[in-house]
Amino acid sequence: xxxxxxxxxxxxxxxxxxxxxxxxxxxxxxxxxxxxxxxxxxxxxxxxxxxxxxxxxxxxxxxxxxxxxxxxxxxxxxxxxxxxxxxxxxxxxxxxxxxxxxxxxxxxxxxxxxxxxxxxxxxxxxxxxxxxxxxxxxxxxxxxxxxxxxxxxxxxxxxxxxxxxxxxxxxxxxxxxxxxxxxxxxxxxxxxxxxxxxxxxxxxxxxxxxxxxxxxxxxxxxxxxxxxxxxxxxxxxxxxxxxxxxxxxxxxxxxxxxxxxxxxxxxxxxxxxxxxxxxxxxxxxxxxxxxxxxxxxxxxxxxxxxxxxxxxxxxxxxxxxxxxxxxxxxxxxxxxxxxxxxxxxxxxxxxxxxxxxxxxxxxxxxxxxxxxxxxxxxxxxxxxxxxxxxxxxxxxxxxxxxxxxxxxxxxxxxxxxxxxxxxxxxxxxxxxxxxxxxxxxxxxxxxxxxxxxxxxxxxxxxxxxxxxxxxxxxxxxxxxxxxxxxxxxxxxxxxxxxxxxxxxxxxxxxxxxxxxxxxxxxxxxxxxxxxxxxxxxxxxxxxxxxxxxxxxxxxxxxxxxxxxxxxxxxxxxxxxxxxxxxxxxxxxxxxxxxxxxxxxxxxxxxxxxxxxxxxxxxxxxxxxxxxxxxxxxxxxxxxxxxxxxxxxxxxxxxxxxxxxxxxxxxxxxxxxxxxxxxxxxxxxxxxxxxxxxxxxxxxxxxxxxxxxxxxxxxxxxxxxxxxxxxxxxxxxxxxxxxxxxxxxxxxxxxxxxxxxxxxxxxxxxxxxxxxxxxxxxxxxxxx
Amino acid sequence: xxxxxxxxxxxxxxxxxxxxxxxxxxxxxxxxxxxxxxxxxxxxxxxxxxxxxxxxxxxxxxxxxxxxxxxxxxxxxxxxxxxxxxxxxxxxxxxxxxxxxxxxxxxxxxxxxxxxxx
Numbered sequence: 092x093x094x095x096x097x098x099x100x101x102x103x104x105x106x107x108x109x110x111x112x113x114x115x116x117x118x119x120x121x122x123x124x125x126x127x128x129x130x131x132x133x134x135x136x137x138x139x140x141x142x143x144x145x146x147x148x149x150x151x152x153x154x155x156x157x158x159x160x161x162x163x164x165x166x167x168x169x170x171x172x173x174x175x176x177x178x179x180x181x182x183x184x185x186x187x188x189x190x191x192x193x194x195x196x197x198x199x200x201x202x203x204x205x206x207x208x209x210x211x212x213x214x215x216x217x218x219x220x221x222x223x224x225x226x227x228x229x230x231x232x233x234x235x236x237x238x239x240x241x242x243x244x245x246x247x248x249x250x251x252x253x254x255x256x257x258x259x260x261x262x263x264x265x266x267x268x269x270x271x272x273x274x275x276x277x278x279x280x281x282x283x284x285x286x287x288x289x290x291x292x293x294x295x296x297x298x299x300x301x302x303x304x305x306x307x308x309x310x311x312x313x314x315x316x317x318x319x320x321x322x323x324x325x326x327x328x329x330x331x332x333x334x335x336x337x338x339x340x341x342x343x344x345x346x347x348x349x350x351x352x353x354x355x356x357x358x359x360x361x362x363x364x365x366x367x368x369x370x371x372x373x374x375x376x377x378x379x380x381x382x383x384x385x386x387x388x389x390x391x392x393x394x395x396x397x398x399x400x401x402x403x404x405x406x407x408x409x410x411x412x413x414x415x416x417x418x419x420x421x422x423x424x425x426x427x428x429x430x431x432x433x434x435x436x437x438x439x440x441x442x443x444x445x446x447x448x449x450x451x452x453x454x455x456x457x458x459x460x461x462x463x464x465x466x467x468x469x470x471x472x473x474x475x476x477x478x479x480x481x482x483x484x485x486x487x488x489x490x491x492x493x494x495x496x497x498x499x500x501x502x503x504x505x506x507x508x509x510x511x512x513x514x515x516x517x518x519x520x521x522x523x524x525x526x527x528x529x530x531x532x533x534x535x536x537x538x539x540x541x542x543x544x545x546x547x548x549x550x551x552x553x554x555x556x557x558x559x560x561x562x563x564x565x566x567x568x569x570x571x572x573x574x575x576x577x578x579x580x581x582x583x584x585x586x587x588x589x590x591x592x593x594x595x596x597x598x599x600x601x602x603x604x605x606x607x608x609x610x611x612x613x614x615x616x617x618x619x620x621x622x623x624x625x626x627x628x629x630x631x632x633x634x635x636x637x638x639x640x641x642x643x644x645x646x647x648x649x650x651x652x653x654x655x656x657x658x659x660x661x662x663x664x665x666x667x668x669x670x671x672x673x674x675x676x677x678x679x680x681x682x683x684x685x686x687x688x689x690x691x692x693x694x695x696x697x698x699x700x701x702x703x704x705x706x707x708x709x710x711x712x713x714x715x716x717x718x719x720x721x722x723x724x725x726x727x728x729x730x731x732x733x734x735x736x737x738x739x740x741x742x743x744x745x746x747x748x749x750x751x752x753x754x755x756x757x758x759x760x761x762x763x764x765x766x767x768x769x770x771x772x773x774x775x776x777x778x779x780x781x782x783x784x785x786x787x788x789x790x791x792x793x794x795x796x797x798x799x800x801x802x803x804x805x806x807x808x809x810x811x812x813x814x815x816x817x818x819x820x821x822x823x824x825x826x827x828x829x830x831x832x833x834x835x836x837x838x839x840x841x842x843x844x845x846x847x848x849x850x851x852x853x854x855x856x857x858x859x860x861x862x863x864x865x866x867x868x869x870x871x872x873x874x
Numbered sequence: 875x876x877x878x879x880x881x882x883x884x885x886x887x888x889x890x891x892x893x894x895x896x897x898x899x900x901x902x903x904x905x906x907x908x909x910x911x912x913x914x915x916x917x918x919x920x921x922x923x924x925x926x927x928x929x930x931x932x933x934x935x936x937x938x939x940x941x942x943x944x945x946x947x948x949x950x951x952x953x954x955x956x957x958x959x960x961x962x963x964x965x966x967x968x969x970x971x972x973x974x975x976x977x978x979x980x981x982x983x984x985x986x987x988x989x990x991x992x
Contacts, residue, residue: 134951137942139958167896171954186896 102129103201110272112259128200221285235299402466415460448583451633462511471513478521485548509557518564585632607645627674688783692775695810700817713755720760723768733777771808773799795827807831898957910990918983
């Protein structure tokens, strides 16, 4: 071993991009003339020692003293071979760290005086700790970099008991930048060297972790795609082998064939071709593929030019309509009219009808019957609760899961361009921020516009003008005016008792008996029984409850048969309590004795008509007018109008005017739980008040209806038929009605007209005179 | 720019494995004799006087110097594979020498060392 402080003069071999560490072997390729000369000079000595110095600036080919670092490594050339005259391969072994003191010569090679520059020998606990930390970190780095060979290398690292050798060894494995390697070589102490290495390793571990993460992600991605690709290739190969077509191609071909076979309008044909082209170019996995496919399916399935032949024979149509429904003359007449028009002018626009009336009167089934009579397809949809315009017109195709609107879907289901399309419950359309479906209906139901109806989804014009639209509604006040304006209103009023009995005998009983498995021999329902069911077990304008009750009876009889009692049954009215339970409704029995202050009124409800008894009483010392019984605003106002009329005419009628000032008045309209509104009780209230003030009881067999004005005029009201039928049910013989409503009496069944007495009036005085016979002469003064 | 040369730890190569980093390690054969041991060293170009043998218990250390005689007289070195300068080799034998007798014999570049219990 050389004396550690001996100054030596040695040739210098500058390295462009590397630092040689002591204890490490490094192969070098030497090509620069000065370097060759230096190596030869070293080899010409016995020691074969040379100083390996890193260049500060790797780009310099002929570095000067100032271009070199001053801390360098003394090395021994262990082997030398030449690959050519000017190229030398060396293996050098780093021996120790030296400091370059002074450059002695630069030609033909660099030569300098150097002195060994050993690190101070320190064995502090800090160095020990650093040593262990670096060893551990290095183990992790190796594990990450090369998971396959950790055993020996880790062992190797662990065996390096000298911290400097560990640092140098790690540096040689890490391929650090030149400046970092040089910093390691120049470290002032072992502690510094270890600290530097720790920092480098930490960075290295992070980089390696990231690298591994990226690599593994890239690999999974790659293998998934490759797998799919491979499977697709195999599938294709199998299909070719089997002589099958690519499924996508086959699908496109099929669609093309269908499109060409259909007689599509020009615009539709062009659009379909364009979409088909797009479909063909898309890979089947593309998200748009299914969207376009579904669209084309819809286009192909719509009946662009499919019509059903209309059955124009009027006699046949009449027969069918009569078969299915009793009465309803007005509606049937309208349908037959249209048939007649179609016969003369096949291009006639289809009418847009609106059936309105109480539930259960057969609006929906009438639509079906019309379709049957005309020989058209029938489709119906309910608009009840529909509150989104897009439900009718469809969503644009840009939305995920978009579909055509209900109208186009119904047309598709019908499969013809001229079906009977029934839009049920048009009065129960909702409306919210998403839009107003009623507004969309305006276009659909306008014969001028619906010739080219554009559904948002299809975005193609479809001719709806041949569609026979029928809408139904229970009440018209919730239907927007413009929509009403487009439709032809046909009223289906409630049925009278006679009509109900007739309908029950013709349709309901046979149907329910059949359902229960009985024939008309086994179970008979006499008229009296039906009457009892209608009056005591149902309260409706339509027939649903009646039919349900008949059904119950039929089942009870069927049960009896099943139990072995096979004798034919005729259900008597008195059997009903046993079979259907106690009556659901107490009959509005005529109030035989009416005290002064009670008058009989008539009301219209959605379920038919009702008899109302309006009661008025004086509240001595009370104040103002109190009205109770779930009264709406309009009805309250007509009560005030009635009171004001009497007050203003008190003198003529012989009532003390103070009676109005001193006492309060309470008007009550039972039944208290049922909401009531409308002006048609005005006349009745006036009568009740007049009867109260004049102390004369009103006739109990007379009911009245009509709006009252302050001057005593009686204005017309609606729903007369239902009201009259209700009056008759209650046993009232005479109905007082506004003169303008006289014409509505024609709607009443013949028998009702014959049985009852009607008194058309113009003014309230006429009403009072008729109802309050006791004070008739007093009332004469009014006229 | 040339690729960065790869450095390797010297102790991975047995030929360079010595206690002292600068020393080289001659190769050797070992024979067991009836009365001791025979060690054959590949030490061509090393005069017997320059070889130093030390025996301590079962451990025998052979060291010395191989000089490159022609280095000075040649113009330039064209290739170099022989290791020069100080060498050292230590072997542990499975026996203890209390009072060893060592004889050296140089034969055609091979140094034969006989160690017997004296």
